[in-house]
Amino acid sequence: MHPMPPTDARPARTGSDGFTLVELVVAIVLLGIVALMVTTFATGAMQSYLDAERRAELVDGTETAMRRLQRDVRLALPNSVRVASDGSTVYLEFLPVVAGGRYRAELAGRTPAGACGVGSNDPLAFGAADSSFSTLGPVADLPNDGGTYYVVVYNLGAGFTAADAYASGAATGGNKARYSREATGACESVIAHERHTFTLASPSNRFHLVARPVTYACDLRSGQLLRYGGYDIEAMQPMPPRGTPALVLDGVTGCTITYDPDAVSQRIGVVSIALERSAGGESVRLYQDVRVDNAP
Numbered sequence: 001m002h003p004m005p006p007t008d009a010r011p012a013r014t015g016s017d018g019f020t021l022v023e024l025v026v027a028i029v030l031l032g033i034v035a036l037m038v039t040t041f042a043t044g045a046m047q048s049y050l051d052a053e054r055r056a057e058l059v060d061g062t063e064t065a066m067r068r069l070q071r072d073v074r075l076a077l078p079n080s081v082r083v084a085s086d087g088s089t090v091y092l093e094f095l096p097v098v099a100g101g102r103y104r105a106e107l108a109g110r111t112p113a114g115a116c117g118v119g120s121n122d123p124l125a126f127g128a129a130d131s132s133f134s135t136l137g138p139v140a141d142l143p144n145d146g147g148t149y150y151v152v153v154y155n156l157g158a159g160f161t162a163a164d165a166y167a168s169g170a171a172t173g174g175n176k177a178r179y180s181r182e183a184t185g186a187c188e189s190v191i192a193h194e195r196h197t198f199t200l201a202s203p204s205n206r207f208h209l210v211a212r213p214v215t216y217a218c219d220l221r222s223g224q225l226l227r228y229g230g231y232d233i234e235a236m237q238p239m240p241p242r243g244t245p246a247l248v249l250d251g252v253t254g255c256t257i258t259y260d261p262d263a264v265s266q267r268i269g270v271v272s273i274a275l276e277r278s279a280g281g282e283s284v285r286l287y288q289d290v291r292v293d294n295a296p
Contacts, residue, residue, distance in 0.1 A: 079157030
């Protein structure tokens with residue numbers, strides 16, 4: 001008789017049996033490793049996305065502010081740009097041009113008065129008080145609301161008392177008169193302004209219609225680029241101007257604005273602007289040269 005084979009004393013597992021402690025520990029360790037790997041990859045990808053988004057926002061905001069500043073400066077009256085600083089804030093001021101054209105310098109003898117439908121043949125007088133003049137051809141986009149704009153003739157800028165739109169504007173003398181209204185006909189416009197004595201004629205018979213000054217202030221104390229507008233013209237550059245500014249850009253950590261009136265030629269100046277902006281450990285710096293037409 002053969003002996004019976006030895007039998008395993010451990011009972012067979014059933015579906016209701018649990019895990020051993022060793023198996024639980026191994027499972028927990030494996031899950032921890034997988035979770036760590038997933039978290040590491042996900043965190044890196046998320047951080048990269050957030051960094052890229054922050055850099056894009058920094059660049060986009062700075063570029064938008066730079067484009068706005070560039071667009072405004074290109075509309076500056078010739079020789080009206082001026083830059084000053086009080087140590088922590090740089091101020092860029094100019095007179096924005098809203099319209100312009102050529103004035104009639106003498107009577108058009110072969111054109112009957114009123115032929116253009118607006119009472120034509122009115123030349124601009126120099127050395128004597130005048131309150132209106134006709135243009136050579138109709139001028140589009142002239143505003144009808146007076147009191148806010150100025151007629152400027154032959155602006156040469158600082159150092160020219162009789163040809164500086166900031167310094168002049170008295171009842172007699174100077175090159176600036178407050179605009180009142182316009183009338184446009186088939187072949188010309190008639191510009192009405194406060195009674196004024198213009199002293200220097202433009203060699204090309206040009207005039208400009210300008211609005212009140214605009215100032216961009218780069219304040220490093222508050223880290224803001226601000227825009228002032230709608231304040232009165234002053235002989236000395238105001239720092240800061242009167243009124244409530246509009247925020248153009250925040251987070252500014254560096255700012256340089258310079259102006260060279262003869263950078264390209266005697267008729268073309270250059271405003272150089274450098275803006276640095278920072279957030280979340282990231283910084284961007286943009287530089288822009290803006291050409292300014294200084295032909296009066």
